[in-house]
Amino acid sequence: MEVIRLKTTKRIELVDITSKVEEVVSKSKIKEGVCFLFCPHTTAGLTINENYDSAVRQDITQTLTKLLPPDKDYSHTEGNADSHIKSSIFGSSLVIFIENSRLCFGAWQGVFFCEGDGPRVREVWIKIISDIKD
Amino acid sequence: MEVIRLKTTKRIELVDITSKVEEVVSKSKIKEGVCFLFCPHTTAGLTINENYDSAVRQDITQTLTKLLPPDKDYSHTEGNADSHIKSSIFGSSLVIFIENSRLCFGAWQGVFFCEGDGPRVREVWIKIISDIKD
């Protein structure tokens, strides 16, 4: 298992970790396979979306915050109940294919760490399984 | 990696791609393993849900459209900010098991391509990893 470390800077934000994941794949020397990402935090998640226009990220975080405001009447009293709910909506794992030693993305795609209760020091865990039996 | 191609016909719809995925699994000759699906588009996603009563699909798309209307005040100015948000809610990848050369589904399940900004020509990418080491 490889570990990516990152520092988030806001309470809620989508941080582009595409190049960090690419680096892990490149170091692994695996040519064909599947890359799995796992978020070990319960107030954050992972998603794949457009990494060209940063307004997309902003719309995702702002719209989800309107649907799930932090200051509602929640049972969990740590002030981050909304972040736990967002975590389950984004999901904790991703599957990305590897071909020719590179992650396979569509034209506009990148990988994002979905911070829901920052700023914090966070981790993303990575495992790669090779297709080729040698 | 195998590629499924499809043409969607509406702006927002759930297209049943179960038989197309079954075909790829059948051609692969893999008896036991895991099938991974990946959506390379940022205004679409993938989901597994009931493929018996088509009203279920309709409820999913209509309810999400009410929660995330296309004509709200978004930062992304291409008119499809809602589709990007839906994409992150559905998710970009699926995991389905293979046993006896067939996809393993529950009684009512099928695989759907979740179009969020159609009609368009779309792709779904597929990779299969075999369980059996021979």
Place this chain on the structure above:
Amino acid sequence: MEVIRLKTTKRIELVDITSKVEEVVSKSKIKEGVCFLFCPHTTAGLTINENYDSAVRQDITQTLTKLLPPDKDYSHTEGNADSHIKSSIFGSSLVIFIENSRLCFGAWQGVFFCEGDGPRVREVWIKIISDIKD
């Protein structure tokens, strides 16, 4: 494929199945690998979230029920359209890493079966792929 069976007791609840999944991993004797979970039901899902303070679970189910009330005007007439929508929001599969013969979780994480239309007898399907080629 291994099968976990469980009985849910409410219409909507998050049931902690972490120890049941741990048991399957332990019996498999696999030291390093990836554990995949699949929910074969279209009115339920799977998620990873905090399993320390049970108020988190309660906030997740109550907030989603407010956003997606069961008694709205749906096309699907079986009274569980909301459960189908929740199923697609949670998702039907999970990816969890295995190291040293144990599931790898963050400090507060556990695995939950997201019942959306209980009480019912339910299943979770599990497959484990080993990292080590021996």
